[in-house]
Amino acid sequence: MKCVTVLGARPQFVKAAPVSAAMIEAGTDEILVHTGQHFDYEMSQVFFDELNIPEPKYNLAISGGSHGRMTGRMLEAVEAVIEKERPDCILVYGDTNSTLSGSLAAAKLHVPVAHMEAGIRSYNKNMPEEINRILTDHVSSLLLCPSDTAVVNLQKEGINDGVMMVGDVMADAAMLANRIVKDDPDYLPKIEGFDWDQGYDLLTLHRAENTDKKSRIESIFEALNNIENPLIFPIHPRTRNEIAKADIFLADNIITCEPLSYLSMTALMNRALRVFTDSGGLQKEAYWAQKPCITLREETEWIETLKDNANQLVGANTQLILEAVEKSNSATFQSALYGDGNSAPRCVSAINELFQK
Incomplete structure (x- = not known):
């Protein structure tokens, strides 16, 4: 099973670390595409180095400009990657311009989309991220939700098929990071x-x-x-x-x-x-x-x-x-909010089960 994963911003690299590791474990052929939205060492490459994320096969080097211009350039470039690789699915994370460009490119080429962190809403449509996440959810075939609230948000918008509450892969990454840095x-x-x-x-x-x-x-x-x-x-x-x-x-x-x-x-x-x-x-x-x-x-x-x-x-x-x-x-805190550290394997299992031909 071949999955093209589109990344571009710091939080996405963090979330990708446990998921890419789980894909390797499951034998999934993951093709990483780095749009270049965050492009310098401290904003990008250091995350790949520290978290042992596989090197992207494609680095599109697209950054700067208006939201529309950046997204348009990414859309065109990701489309070319999809046409070349012919994957079984596209995986996108979160709510950035990279997320939107990857999901739209896939949808227009009739390639199913898996959206990690689906259903999240701020209900502030002045935020570019809110528009990105709403549009991405509405073209996705597999909606991987980090919380029960996210599932309810999707239901309110009439999205019921392909919705799964898997927990937050960022919790997996945080636990991994804490084991590394300790004190x-x-x-x-x-x-x-x-x-x-x-x-x-x-x-x-x-x-x-x-x-x-x-x-x-x-x-x-x-x-x-x-x-x-x-x-x-x-x-x-x-x-x-x-x-x-x-x-x-x-x-x-x-x-x-x-x-x-x-x-x-x-x-x-x-x-x-x-x-x-x-x-x-x-x-x-x-x-x-x-x-x-x-x-x-x-x-x-x-x-x-x-x-x-x-x-x-x-x-x-x-x-x-x-x-x-x-x-x-x-302030007081609950334990295990948003995840138990095993969300990434659940997500990869769901992707393989739904999209493997």
């Missing part, structure tokens, strides 16, 4: 003079809805500049540019570093006191690490994390951010 300080970023034993919070910020609006980014940093703990901030290149463009002041408690590999980010989060983020995946990873999360958005796809102050939605509201810091001290 090894060598995985922490090199920050001269910083005492890792003093306690710190972790910050990530990358969504356009926050970084592209000066009023929002000002409000966010008005709060963060007044956080008592040091804030370690692995900063996305685009975010760095937007902060400079908006002339945002960063107080001495905010310590920036370059983007980190997945294992380094895991080590950093495991030692953190709490997490501030607008990332979807990091909300879950913080939960699994039992770190209180303060989400700099008005909505989340991962509503199960909102119980017991484990994750709080604060948007860009300065006062809500500061209040959430106090509430985070009472």
Whole structure:
């Protein structure tokens, strides 16, 4: 059975690691296609190196430009790969432009699509990711859901066939990463003079809805500049540019570093006191690490994390951010939320059973 897998962004590489390993174990012929959406070493290749993901057979080197232009170029290039490889199915992950281009190219060539992380909804259609995931779900033949909520979301949209609740393969990846990094300080970023034993919070910020609006980014940093703990901030290149463009002041408690590999980010989060983020995946990873999360958005796809102050939605509201810091001290966590670490083999089994000719 031949499966073409389309990847392009950091979270997809993480999710692909346990799934590609399970495909090798099952004897599935997986052809990896890297669209190039995230293209430099720290944003891409280091994930393949650290997580032992097989090298992509195709690297399309498509990045930059508007959403429409990027997706269109990817669609054309992925279509050519599908026509050449003639796979039994296409596997896509999550909600990026790479996801949409892979699923549409396959659908137009009548090749069945398997969507990993199907059924996730933020119900904010201003997010490009929300459009990508909805369209992908509606052209998919196998919808691999990470939660019961995701299954219900699909049912509300009239999608019942091919839906499976398999758990979250990101939980598999997180457990693998934790086994590797353990308490090894060598995985922490090199920050001269910083005492890792003093306690710190972790910050990530990358969504356009926050970084592209000066009023929002000002409000966010008005709060963060007044956080008592040091804030370690692995900063996305685009975010760095937007902060400079908006002339945002960063107080001495905010310590920036370059983007980190997945294992380094895991080590950093495991030692953190709490997490501030607008990332979807990091909300879950913080939960699994039992770190209180303060989400700099008005909505989340991962509503199960909102119980017991484990994750709080604060948007860009300065006062809500500061209040959430106090509430985070009472956070409690459930065990095995979203997965037991065996989601990848279940997904591969479902793919092989449905699409093997």
